[in-house]
Amino acid sequence: MFTAPEPAIRDRMLTARDHACALLGLADVAGGEVWGYAGRTLSGSVKPQGGAAWLRLVSEPADKAGGKLWEGPKEAEASVPPTVPRPRLLGLKDWSVEDWSYRAELYQLVNTPPVSRSPVLRDPVDLPDAWWHDLHQALDQLAPIATDRVAVREQYIRRRVPEFTGITPGEITWTTAHGDLHWANLTGPRLALLDWEAWGTAPTGYDAANLYLHSLPVPDLAERVRKEFAHLLGTPTGRVGELTACTEILQAAPRVPFYAALADGVRQHLDHLNASVERPRT
Missing domain, CATH: 3.30.200 (Phosphorylase Kinase; domain 1)
Incomplete structure (x- = not known):
């Protein structure tokens, strides 16, 4: 990687x-x-x-x-x-x-290779419908697991999300997440989820948002991710998860080259999220 x-x-x-x-x-x-x-x-x-x-x-x-x-x-x-x-x-x-x-x-040993050598996808991939079905099942089975592990701390969200996105997060719905869901941690065409260092509780939609943002250089696949996770992405329930994933990438961009290259796309996505957020009254 x-x-x-x-x-x-x-x-x-x-x-x-x-x-x-x-x-x-x-x-x-x-x-x-x-x-x-x-x-x-x-x-x-x-x-x-x-x-x-x-x-x-x-x-x-x-x-x-x-x-x-x-x-x-x-x-x-x-x-x-x-x-x-x-x-x-x-x-x-x-x-x-x-x-x-x-x-x-x-x-x-997993004989199926990662979808990408890099977390950020650069080239189109053709993943079968069964792969997407299996990914949904895997994340659905992970979500209700009770754990004291924390993938993203609420203190981080409250402090860093406004700093990097300009949006103050509201109420947070929590779930259990893989915590590092990107294309180098997913194999295909047969699915396996790799690298379980970071799993734990995270805002709802956090895994889906990470996968979407790491797909931005391949618009067709990014759109597929949004369609697959339309019940989370772009919804009030999943908004904090999206904002958190954007924040982490922008914070890492100065020290990680592939996130530096991704940063403009993430900022464009934040513009859409900003436009959809009703500003709190002061």
Whole structure:
């Protein structure tokens, strides 16, 4: 998804991956290097004895390890029903070296590739109707799960949404969301939802809004997303979810190049949302 980090980080993570393979009894690493933002994660296919799997290595400074993102995949494995299509977590190992903590997560190998290598879709894709049906089912099964995990904090919404959108959010309806629903975290033509770090409670419509905004460079697909989620997008119930997704992208734009390229489209979408919002009387 991201380019390889600077050499010192790359070397440290490759050394940690070798250690993870030894801890988990993996005979070989065969899948190349799939990097997360700034080299925080390193993933690739591996060959345990008797099969194939996917190894994801997470790193944090030792004094920051733990918390929502660190525990997300493990908690998803325990709480999200198996009917939600995703790679199942097979095992994990934790360790620390000097000032760094690591978690190695071993998953079932998903043979269907992500719809896009980047979170933001750049080229048209043809997804069957069954894929959309399965996505609806997955999100519907996720929504009612009771959890104390928080994908988006209300304090963030109340503070940052007015700052970046010019709109003061009203009442918030909450649901349980994937929390990072974009095209690099969805496989196709057979659906699986990847990367469960961020799942938790979020404003209704937040997942659908994220998928829509990450589709903006491909207008036909963006329109398909809006039609599929018309019960949320553009509605009073889903408005705060849309505003929150817009806010996060605009806030990230100065440091993430693909969000910088997306920012103008997000601002145009905000113009439409602004026009549809009745201004509170003062």
